[in-house]
Amino acid sequence: MANQKLLLIDGNSVAFRAFYALYRQLENFRNPEGLHTNAIYTFKNMLDVLLNDVKPDHVLVAFDAGKTTFRNNMYADYKGGRQKTPGELSEQLPYIQELLHDLGISTYELENYEADDIIGTFSRIGEENGFDVTIVTGDKDLTQLATEKTTVMVTKSGVMNLEAYTPEHMKEVNGVTPTEFIDMKALMGDNSDNYPGVTKVGPKKASQLVQEYGSVENLYDHIDEMKQSKLKENLLNDKDKALLGKKLATIDCQTPVTIGIDDIKRKDIDYPKLRRFYEKMNFRKFLSELDPNAADSENQNDENEKVLMEYTELTKDNLAKVDAKEGDTIVFYLGMLGPNYHLADFVGFAFKIAGQIYVSRDVDLLKEENLQHLLEDEKIKKDVFDLKRTTVGLNRLGIHAHGIDYDMLLASYLINNENNSDDMAEVCRMYGNNSVRSDLDVYGKGKSEQIPEDDKVLFNHLATKAEAIESLKETLLAKLKEHEQDDLFASIEIPVARVLAKMEINGIKVLPDTLTQLQDEFAGELSKMEKEIYEEAGEEFNINSPKQLGHILFEKMGLKPIKKTKTGYSTSVDVLNQLKDENPIIEKILSYRQIAKIQSTYVNGLLDVIQKDGRVHTRYLQTLTATGRLSSVDPNLQNIPTRTEEGKQIRKAFVPSQPDGYIFSCDYSQIELRVLAQVSGDEQMQEAFRTGYDIHAHTAMRIFHLKSTDEVTPLMRRRAKAVNFGIVYGISDYGLSKNLNISRKQAKEFIDNYFEQYPQIKDYMDKAVKVAREKGYAETIMHRRRYLPDIHAKNFNVRSFAERTAINSPIQGSAADIIKIAMINMQQKLDEMHLKTKMVVQVHDELIFDVPKDELETIKKIVPEVMQSAVRLDIPLVADSGYGHNWFDAK
Template structure:
């Protein structure tokens, strides 16, 4: 045998395994990513552990194969591939391409046949061969030089099938696997087999007679029994089933072993996909280093003291920070530049100089920036105000193309517009533990090149916005919002540390009590946080039925435990224990770490991130504090006003996305329901279930609510079935009934798809665009994703635009009226303020009025509000 190793991968099988093994995940653009992520993990493991010299990903070419000529019902009855998976195949193939792994499919043949044919060629050439799949049919290919690795549970647990392993497990040779399938069939492929013959019976028959042919050669010698009757009656089915289960090893493949030579991935291309799909953990762990390219030296002046002579009417202001967490990041340099002059000062001393402070606060001096909000927050840290910001490259670029997000640095963003005269930060600073500031000269060059990019890109980016009729969205909404958000972030929100600490103590006490109860129910002490120990308790000692197994034992994942609810009282206690543990570690301890010296948390709003325009929040994320369980809601008790005798005031839009959908679709029934202030979920339940209002029960309303909000997010029958724990068929009926009941919504969705196909994008009420190049793709899966996105983006994006407009209007009202009330937070459709008691009555009238009239729709916007001494009390 040579030292050549061929790895042949069943692509469809692994993609399915990854999809169903991981929860549904999406990136900021709404692209589902769980299958692609899982597939990536598998590829990484394969490449690192097997170190192949040759490799291939084989794909099924289509629904019809040569086997259908033998048995037309072959693979019949399979459920349609969930669209959440279908849309990911294009990204998986793109990923495989970036890994430089050859891919192949063959019309009328399955991936199994490609693998079978090439593995035989590899055997004949003396190569070691590894086959990887989730389909045990492929175990028939095992030989002395071929190992078939079959996925068991999860995405990395593989069982290695060699001839000896197959003998030990089944008492069969690899080729007898075909006979076993012939007798017992295979429900997953709709191979019938002999009805009534299961795996044990098939193995017993083969032990005695070696093959299907042997069974029937000796059929007359068998004692009379029902089994014999079934074998006699279904002889033809047995032979057909064996034929269907036999992998073709002489398929007319047009590739050779030599063409499968594998030299490793193109990591820059791989990283680009990881960045697009936001595989942050993989990016952080990757050893790939960005290389700095040679750039021409530039002239600049190092300033020791700012004077009026340095400042012009229109300049780029750039503040170079060591990290993206600008509320705490070290200031490395400050740059002021035009196309002819470049000035730089090291460190943060600029902010202590009166001339520079006057320049920052001079609204008549226009300042071009990369990220106005960040620079405003940094200025506030040093007691300065940033005014006169006339350009924000990050926001302008993001609006022109939402796929450009703040997760990219300035250099990556600039490349989108053809400007490449600046290095990426990683190339200059390194990353992870190796990250450090470079020598002064290199640092200054890097910061100045960033300033140059901002200066030179202002005109072309703004021209593009004007051409696309998006300049108003940028200039009148996003740019002023950046200042509003910057002010909110810098002001922060007060958190009572003692309240959080007391909650932590109380939670630990509850956890101890639950732990005692669990141990009593189990009859012994064990480590509840150990999946291995917990699995032994549940499935061996208590005797519950195992649902999944992992490499280390029984799976005790959340989905497994949820399916076991009701079978034993210990399950509910374990699920509660885990919920409270997460509250303790992620939220209570996490929030405590984020409290600054002023006793506040200063979250960062990511304004240039999502494809719909919604804001997200980090350090800490205040938009995902759990509110479904009381212990989670109570965390909001720690959020308090920063002034004594003030209150917190919360106002949120009621069902804003449904109201936007009513306005945009002009569905008569939907519009009328909102105009008449009816309960929309009850109305939907009446229509979908064809019942009167008094006959709508809680389950009907819950299903209607899931459909109402699901439609907005482009939910599929699979997605709805998972949400409601019903069959896909029932979910499809719900959706069909909904669209029949609200024909205007159906027409709106059809029109959205037509517009996207015509123009290549969809828009919100304020002309925010989302480009959908895949809408005309010949690839069904990519096209399907684009169509769902075309339907839901205008609604989600318009709702996001409305609350942004409300925030700007509120900020102006508070300032113009001279009110002391402060806007603190935006959490999805909710705004939170801190209010002095003498302004509360005025705020109770002003906030709803401003929010409800941020835009005028054909249905009323409705705002619910409340106040209290803590955020918790506002609900």
């Protein structure tokens, strides 16, 4: 019978490697709340490979408990030379631990000891219990733990390029055994851990001495037998350093751990928590990989918890029972299968009126005169779960809903925007109602979703949803009032949901011929690039195959591999960016990939979603982000590339609905920086905006101590721009250094100079954290709250992220509020003036309109006016506009 397997992972070390594996894409890896996620993402990928390869029965990921350990008592400067861990990595460490716990994997840290010592202790415990042990680390110090039963896997570069250290391999590489490696380290010292060795003794000489004498102690026992030499002199002078170095280098394999081998056995995956974690981190790839049939205990309601509702099935014969009059409030729920309600199959519907629930599968009944009247009458108020989804769904049936003034999903979102689930069952559970089953349970999961054939199952499900909307309304409205968010709910979120529904129903016209032409052009460019790449490589191969590309680059052309994956060499964008200067083929491959992505994601992607009316109808996610910003999906119209010429060409396909009409674009200028100037009250920044300065040039002038903006160079302006926007997002010296490709010291100087020149911004940041600590939340200028339960967390990294969130949420959230108010006011203006112009797209601080030719002059005047007057600030809001016969020309 094969031995059980124990996997021990050096959490801090591997997280560090994971962070730097994707640090060039740092700003691309953020979740909707602004948390950096590159280390979490890479750590998860690494973990998948390890679990698959090792197939362990027991797993432990060890972390350092703090900055000081027993080694600092021996030597105060131990690890003293190390740079401070980047904040962008520190903030991710608690979430890596959360991920591990959700995956059923144990973590452990021990005060006064390093992760190395925990791993050393458990490697020996594992051996004593008959386990085959695998250790994974980025630190070669742990190779001293290698035995016949323990293999130490060390990351060479990147994350998954691992080198296996066994006693035999240690002898080959270092000429010493694993235990002798400790003595070798003692003699040569360690720059990383910041302890000195013997003067002028490097790895080669240290290895020779250990091979000859076996240990540091034995060396000094026989040092008198050595010939007089400079080496002997140095050994004698530095004897105390060598003996101290051995103590510092020795991993403690008998730490007082409080858990045993049975405590680190792999546990079952907690699928509900893992799913929520992936959603929170915006890890769509990992979400798609979840087993749709995996046990989901939170969604498997016990039979005793399933409430059997009393309801009446509606038919054409009893429709007269459903009746309401002016001033009444009714509950309505429209069931649809799947998230994309523009295309989803209808499941059925439910009304609750005067205590009675009515249900049916047949949504065509809603077109009957009395039911349609109920839904379209403005004076009969409707309570729903999701206003926008319901409005769009009814519009597909030819019903123009009015009078919806309560949205359960929006209310729940405002009360607690950290939990942004759009599943009614999840929302209900938050408030103690366990009767509603998830759609995933009732309709099936993944591709197997289908409408239940059993009427009782479906009708009960629809009825419980209608009941839940009504039963929780009073609770949710009371909480909104308690949080002083009732006005935000009624005056911004509900009205903007109506505006978004109109925009989604309108859609925007897209010319398939233009996309097809671009498809041909890009195909020609890709074909040309392929030939150039083949010429550089000396042969033809599949450029899209990482395995074949890796063979060409790293085996045939001899480029140095950065990291490996379980299938070979990594050829990720990050890896290729690091190799750009090594060979011209790399730049060609990167360009090829960029155009290929634009072709597949945007050209082909848009062609696939143009509907029968010649338009694309995106969905705006109103409850996704904690800041209140809107997101666009199916398709994502907010993410069409603008930085490359090829990406910009996509916008030529977006055109007005009338042949002689116009696409009109208007966007706020520096909205977030203007909000920063407002909330901070900084006089220097406010004055710059009042006088119409180029804010980035003005900032450059101040932080570089120039006399006027005329002296500002393009490089200075670019750096000042990075600092300006970095401050909004709570950037660290590390993050700024990477953005600008400068040293951390220089980046820190830029940030320090910035706060010196704009002192009230620093005061604002300090005050924002203080207020968040006192109140437990941050707030926008329109009183949108973001609750920060971690602002008092004992864990420094968790608390630091909450503090950063307290600073930037009021800025990003206020900008989101302003554009929402502008949208509401703009739609109201269009309606008041009876204009045919339609608002069709929102891209964060930009609004796009489909304008008939004869309304262009009117729109040119009123849109900037409405946007600039959305809210009254101490500084002017500025909105820049443009127009053309397509979206490309409008910019």
